[in-house]
Amino acid sequence: MNGDLVAPSVKPGDRxxxxxxxxxxxxxxxxxxxxxxxxxxxxIIEE
Known part of the structure; x- marks a missing residue:
């Protein structure tokens, strides 16, 4: 961990x-x- 921001791998609404x-x-x-x-x-659950 070096303090860099990383985009999340999930988005709102993902199951x-x-x-x-x-x-x-x-x-x-x-x-x-x-x-x-x-x-x-x-x-992450795919539908």
Whole structure:
């Protein structure tokens, strides 16, 4: 790690598989989100 910024490998709306108990649950009105670090993403699910 050298401090360089790197673009994320996922984009909003992508379906991903994450490690158990990873992430932070956030609620915005009726919407629910889970904030997850990219290191906790195991796979991107293709439809």
């Amino acid at each position: 991903v598989l994450v490690e158990a108990h990873a992430g932070l649950d956030i609620k915005d009105g009726d919407e629910k989100y889970i904030i997850v670090g990219e290191a906790n993403i195991l796979a």
